[in-house]
Amino acid sequence: MLLLPCISGRALAAISQLAAWAGDLVVADGLLASRDVLQGDGVPEQAHRVLEASKMGELLEALKRKGYEVIGPTVRDGAIVYDKVESAKDLPAGWTDEQGPGRYRLKRRDDGTLFGYAVGPQSWKKYLHTADVRLWSAERQGVTFRILNNEAQPRHPLAFVGVRACELAAIAVQDRVLLDDKYRDPIYEGRRAGAFTIAVQCTQSAATCFCASMGTGPWVQSADLVLTELVGSKGGHRFVAWARSNRGAEVFAELPTAPATEQDSKEADAAVAAAAGEQVRSIDTAGIKELLYQNFEHPRWGNVAGRCLTCANCTMVCPTCFCTTVEDVSDVTGDHAERWRRWDSCFTQSFSYIHGGSVRTSTQSRYRQWMTHKLASWIDQFGSSGCVGCGRCITWCPVGIDITEEVAAIREGGKNGNP
Amino acid sequence: MMIMATAITTDPMLPQPYSVREVAKETPDTFTLRLDPENAVNRSMFQPGEFSMLWLFGVGELPISISGDPSLHDRLVYTVRSVGQATHSLVNRGVGDGVGVRGPFGAGWPLEAARGRDVIVVAGGIGLAPLRPLIYQVLQNRKDYGRLVILYGGRSPRDLLYRKELATWARNRETQVLVTVDYGGLSWRGHVGVVTTLFKYSRLQPTRSVAMVCGPEIMMRFVTRELETQGLSRDDIYLSMERNMKCAVGFCGHCQYGPHFICKDGPVFRYEQIRNLLEKYEL
Amino acid sequence: METLERIITEHPFFAGLDCGFTNLMVSCAANVRFKAGAYILKEGDPANTFYLIREGKVAVEVLAPQHKPIIISTLSMGEILGWSWLLPPFQWKFHARAVDDVRAIGLDGKCLRTKCEENHDLGYEVLKRFAQIMEQRLEATRLQLLDVYAVK
Numbered sequence: 001m002l003l004l005p006c007i008s009g010r011a012l013a014a015i016s017q018l019a020a021w022a023g024d025l026v027v028a029d030g031l032l033a034s035r036d037v038l039q040g041d042g043v044p045e046q047a048h049r050v051l052e053a054s055k056m057g058e059l060l061e062a063l064k065r066k067g068y069e070v071i072g073p074t075v076r077d078g079a080i081v082y083d084k085v086e087s088a089k090d091l092p093a094g095w096t097d098e099q100g101p102g103r104y105r106l107k108r109r110d111d112g113t114l115f116g117y118a119v120g121p122q123s124w125k126k127y128l129h130t131a132d133v134r135l136w137s138a139e140r141q142g143v144t145f146r147i148l149n150n151e152a153q154p155r156h157p158l159a160f161v162g163v164r165a166c167e168l169a170a171i172a173v174q175d176r177v178l179l180d181d182k183y184r185d186p187i188y189e190g191r192r193a194g195a196f197t198i199a200v201q202c203t204q205s206a207a208t209c210f211c212a213s214m215g216t217g218p219w220v221q222s223a224d225l226v227l228t229e230l231v232g233s234k235g236g237h238r239f240v241a242w243a244r245s246n247r248g249a250e251v252f253a254e255l256p257t258a259p260a261t262e263q264d265s266k267e268a269d270a271a272v273a274a275a276a277g278e279q280v281r282s283i284d285t286a287g288i289k290e291l292l293y294q295n296f297e298h299p300r301w302g303n304v305a306g307r308c309l310t311c312a313n314c315t316m317v318c319p320t321c322f323c324t325t326v327e328d329v330s331d332v333t334g335d336h337a338e339r340w341r342r343w344d345s346c347f348t349q350s351f352s353y354i355h356g357g358s359v360r361t362s363t364q365s366r367y368r369q370w371m372t373h374k375l376a377s378w379i380d381q382f383g384s385s386g387c388v389g390c391g392r393c394i395t396w397c398p399v400g401i402d403i404t405e406e407v408a409a410i411r412e413g414g415k416n417g418n419p
Numbered sequence: 420m421m422i423m424a425t426a427i428t429t430d431p432m433l434p435q436p437y438s439v440r441e442v443a444k445e446t447p448d449t450f451t452l453r454l455d456p457e458n459a460v461n462r463s464m465f466q467p468g469e470f471s472m473l474w475l476f477g478v479g480e481l482p483i484s485i486s487g488d489p490s491l492h493d494r495l496v497y498t499v500r501s502v503g504q505a506t507h508s509l510v511n512r513g514v515g516d517g518v519g520v521r522g523p524f525g526a527g528w529p530l531e532a533a534r535g536r537d538v539i540v541v542a543g544g545i546g547l548a549p550l551r552p553l554i555y556q557v558l559q560n561r562k563d564y565g566r567l568v569i570l571y572g573g574r575s576p577r578d579l580l581y582r583k584e585l586a587t588w589a590r591n592r593e594t595q596v597l598v599t600v601d602y603g604g605l606s607w608r609g610h611v612g613v614v615t616t617l618f619k620y621s622r623l624q625p626t627r628s629v630a631m632v633c634g635p636e637i638m639m640r641f642v643t644r645e646l647e648t649q650g651l652s653r654d655d656i657y658l659s660m661e662r663n664m665k666c667a668v669g670f671c672g673h674c675q676y677g678p679h680f681i682c683k684d685g686p687v688f689r690y691e692q693i694r695n696l697l698e699k700y701e702l
Numbered sequence: 703m704e705t706l707e708r709i710i711t712e713h714p715f716f717a718g719l720d721c722g723f724t725n726l727m728v729s730c731a732a733n734v735r736f737k738a739g740a741y742i743l744k745e746g747d748p749a750n751t752f753y754l755i756r757e758g759k760v761a762v763e764v765l766a767p768q769h770k771p772i773i774i775s776t777l778s779m780g781e782i783l784g785w786s787w788l789l790p791p792f793q794w795k796f797h798a799r800a801v802d803d804v805r806a807i808g809l810d811g812k813c814l815r816t817k818c819e820e821n822h823d824l825g826y827e828v829l830k831r832f833a834q835i836m837e838q839r840l841e842a843t844r845l846q847l848l849d850v851y852a853v854k
Contacts, residue, residue: 135432138476144438144457144517145476149430182683183431183668296699323672326665330477337476341432344671351673353663355502356854365701373675380678448853502853544851574851601846603761603773608801611761612775613845619714619780635850641841 046243046252048260048268053229053237055256056114057088059198062254063159068196071127072161073120078106080120082127085161092117099206099391101400113231115162118206119390123167123319124160128191129174131343135187135326140335152187157194164202165217166209166390170319171197176382177322187341196247199223200239203230203271205279208391210404213282216388218275224248228268240268281394281404283375284411285385291411292376296368300409305364307399312345314393314401315370320386323351346370371406431668434474434519435462437495439512445580449500449545450510451486454518455493463495467552468527468659468687471495472667474519478508482664484549484686485523489556495520498548498580524667525686528553529657533629537565539621539651541642543572543614543634547580549659549686550633558591565628567594568621572614572638575602595621614638615645625650631687633659640697643690656690677702706731709807713754714780715831723824730813736800742783743798749786750811755779758804763797771797775842785832787811 051059063070072085075092085091097117098105109116133152138145163171175192178185202209202218211217220226225248227239240260243249260268315321325344330337344351347366352359360366378386387403394402437454445451456462465471465485474480487496501507512518530553538557542550557564569588573579579598589596597617599610610617614634630646632639639658646656662681665671674681677696679688696702707728710716716724734753736742742753742760753760759778763771774796777783783806786794792811818825 138519140476141517143513143515144436145519147434147436147519149433178670181669183670185670186430296702322670324665325671325673326480328477328479334477339432339474339480344665344673346672351663354661355506359662360701362701369675369702377675377678381680500853572851574849578851599776601849601851603776605770605773607773608759610759610776610778611773613842615845616775616842620778637848638845638850641845 046249048240048242048265049252049257050235050260050264051227051239051241051255051257053112053114053231053239056091056239058255059251060085060088060161062251063161063196063198065254066196066251067156068159069154069156070159070161073115073117075106079104080106080117082120082122082124082160082162088114091115091162096204097206099208099395101208101394101402102397103400104395111231112237113229115200115227115229116204116231118202118204118209119164119166119392121317121392121396123170123317123390123392124163124195125170125174125319125322127154127158127160128171128195129178129185129188129322130191133187133341135339135341137336137338140337145337153190154194157196158191159196159198161198161200163197163199163223164390165199165220166211166214166388167319168197168199168220168223169211169214169216169388170390173320173382173384173386173388174322176384177320181382196251197223198225198227201226201228201268201272202275203228205275206391206395207280208394209279209389210281210283210391211389212276212279214285214385214387214389218272225252228272230264230267230271233267235264235267238264240264281391281402283387283389283404283407285375288385288407289376289379291407292372295410295413296372298410298413300406301364301368303409304367304401304406305362307401308347308363308367309398310347310349310363310366311398312347313396313398314403315345315347316343317392317396318374319390319392320374320388321345325351346373367401371403374403375407431521432666434472434480434521437518437520439514439516439518440494441514442510442512445498446578448502449498449578449580451496451498452510452512452518453487454495454497454520456495456520457517463492465489465495465523465552466527467530467556468549469523469525470549470667470686471497471520471522471524472664473497473509474521475505475508475512476517476519479505480519480521480665481505481509482524482667482682483509484659486548486551489552490559498545498551500545522667524682526684528631528659528687529629529689530556532655533557533631534563535565537624537628538567539623539628539630539646540567540569540571541614541630541632541634541646542570543638543642544574544578545580546632546634546638546659547571550631551581551584553631554588558588558594561591561593565593566624567591568623568628569594569596570614570617570621571596571598572617572634573598573600575600576604576607576609597621613641615641618645618649623649623651625652628655630656631659632656636660636697643694643697653691653694654689657687658690658693659686660688660693661686706733706807709756710754713756713807715754715782715835719827723827726817726821726824727809727814730810730817732808732810734806734808736804736806738800738802738804740800741797742800742804742806743794743796745794745797747794749784749792749794751808752782752784752787752811753806753808755781755783756805756807758800758802758806760804761799761801763799765797771799775839775846776801782835785836787815788829788832 074090091114096109178188199220224245227241231237243252323344324341327340374386436457440455441453443451470484483497486498501510603611662674664674667682669680669683761773
């Protein structure tokens with residue numbers, strides 16, 4: 001693995017360097033789902049209001065007053081990452097990202113847009129399903145031991161600012177894995193239950209985005225607050241905003257907002273529609289489960305194996321990948337032991353180890369496992385696709401492997417199986 | 420009785436303290452451990468075919484099938500083959516040593532489906548261990564089942580598990596126990612040959628039989644083909660599968676087997692469910 | 703008393719054989735017994751007989767200089783022992799030893815070969831049955847060679 005389970009800024013900078021060596025963007029035909037499909041979940045929307053961009057700081061303050069630790073986007077090490085934001089000054093005003101297969105660059109915008117980028121390398125799983133967590137510790141007591149339960153919860157509930165539609169979909173996917181099955185993960189549950197989400201709808205897409213084809217964005221279905229940032233129009237730099245929960249409405253009530261005009265709402269909607277419209281990548285999800293199940297043997301797997309470095313980046317940046325391993329650590333005396341859970345990846349050889357050897361030794365079997373799980377068996381396991389179309393796996397792949405292109409190649413079958 | 424698919428709310432990652440009560444040598448490399456709970460007495464309930472995660476201080480955790488009698492609730496019994504560092508450490512525990520136990524986990528043998536029918540147990544090597552609780556259950560409720568046929572293949576006579584018990588089981592009514600080894604010496608008067616060669620001595624009645632199979636995957640593939648040849652329906656054949664496991668509750672992703680999680684959907688699967696996966700290399 | 707004909711008919715190896723063929727078989731058959739520990743056939747000896755095992759267990763063995771004999775497989779009631787009589791050079795490739803007292807029907811291979819040459823329908827029936835036995839034993843041997851229970 002090139003990266004440690006927890007992606008550090010330095011490591012990402014190295015990846016950006018690798019990205020620079022990667023080839024040019026491969027443009028796929030965009031096939032956009034209509035917004036009619038994406039909307040209409042039956043939740044009555046609160047009245048749209050307008051929050052001036054200059055008042056963003058007051059939103060952050062209101063959250064803090066309610067006891068939240070505010071996490072949002074900020075520029076660090078050449079990328080927009082999620083971290084603690086103290087004030088609106090920490091937000092990436094005037095920055096945007098330029099993404100392609102194996103390529104990520106920050107660029108200056110010619111306006112002061114606060115959320116004028118697509119998505120960075122990190123997702124909110126950094127906070128909800130953390131890269132490392134101590135499950136418990138134990139103390140030796142003679143020949144036996146005592147287990148001490150561990151408090152793995154943050155001191156304050158977290159408020160996430162700038163959550164994208166695809167990321168909300170990803171959180172919903174992880175909810176189904178870690179909360180809605182036979183067992184519940186109490187660590188995830190505690191972190192998730194406290195989290196306050198302020199969604200910001202995308203008004204631009206990166207070249208790697210394909211949420212529209214996955215039916216996960218760019219329109220936001222549910223969050224505590226939903227914002228759409230408008231800039232450079234007659235109404236000035238502002239957010240068209242609405243609350244989608246009671247606690248969202250409570251926070252909202254503390255802010256200096258004005259009623260939105262019909263024009264404001266129309267403009268916001270058009271901006272999001274434009275983001276959907278400019279997506280150049282897509283996955284044709286029709287019958288995709290059967291497609292991948294039926295193509296366990298396909299020359300394309302060997303083809304992709306010729307490029308894949310099994311570095312596991314795709315799984316680390318994926319907002320839905322949930323695999324973990326456990327690691328026992330003990331101190332020098334050997335009297336104190338801790339059990340840690342850490343992100344793991346199906347791209348490692350050890351992932352499938354059973355005594356005698358690993359089940360998936362070849363690169364092709366590991367890529368196939370990842371993609372087939374993400375797009376096919378996930379549906380059988382959890383009732384939805386494991387892919388939300390955020391495009392991170394395309395951007396952060398050091399050799400620019402593009403999941404949308406790989407699906408298309410499998411679909412092409414014999415015709416284009418071994419280009 | 421299967422585990423119900425309702426949510427389980429206690430922290431499934433926290434081990435319960437048990438201590439080693441007894442370690443018995445089965446073969447040169449395989450041992451049976453009895454663990455007793457350190458606090459509550461009545462907690463060691465399990466269904467045949469289920470497994471636990473056993474944690475050793477300073478070593479780590481490993482999934483082990485329960486091999487004891489499900490009617491004894493004061494203990495958990497495991498038969499462990501020492502094949503690596505963790506299993507070596509486990510079988511070398513002394514009496515009184517602490518072991519952390521999580522579980523039981525998984526979906527076990529379908530005792531309900533077997534009720535009133537002939538039960539065909541086909542085991543290879545250490546694969547007899549997860550089947551032993553089922554054998555106990557059938558023998559303790561003998562009238563609830565038809566014939567019990569146990570076909571057991573081992574590597575050599577000295578690698579056979581539970582030799583005394585096999586002889587005892589054979590004395591029960593309507594119970595046939597056939598044992599074979601791959602490599603027999605001159606002092607071995609039993610069968611030599613793979614486990615599939617035993618079928619011709621057991622005269623199965625395929626339509627009234629349910630088969631439970633556990634052993635190395637290659638062995639199970641041969642056995643399932645033989646069971647089909649014998650006329651058993653794919654729906655009446657059950658296999659216990661093995662993959663890497665870290666959490667045992669479906670969170671860690673390691674044990675995925677196509678669309679299934681071995682830990683929570685298995686380890687016991689109906690053959691029909693996984694037939695198409697068994698032949699897939701590097702799945 | 704059981705007739706040879708009936709024993710042959712009831713042995714699984716000849717199950718369903720046309721009775722005309724059974725009669726041809728009977729003229730080549732004889733009842734045989736072996737005491738526990740006796741060798742039924744030995745590697746290198748002319749292969750002129752094969753056996754329908756009726757009772758007892760037979761071990762097929764191979765000798766190795768530094769070992770005691772290695773048992774390759776055991777055969778019991780309802781199985782057949784020996785097919786080297788069928789194909790040149792008509793020599794046994796292994797030893798076969800009676801583990802228990804064994805009762806069997808011995809079929810004269812030369813006699814049977816002659817009858818099969820004379821009557822190809824009989825020959826085909828016999829070959830089909832041997833081919834199936836060979837296929838089953840080959841599969842079992844492959845699985846055995848995999849040594850699936852060994853620590854890898």
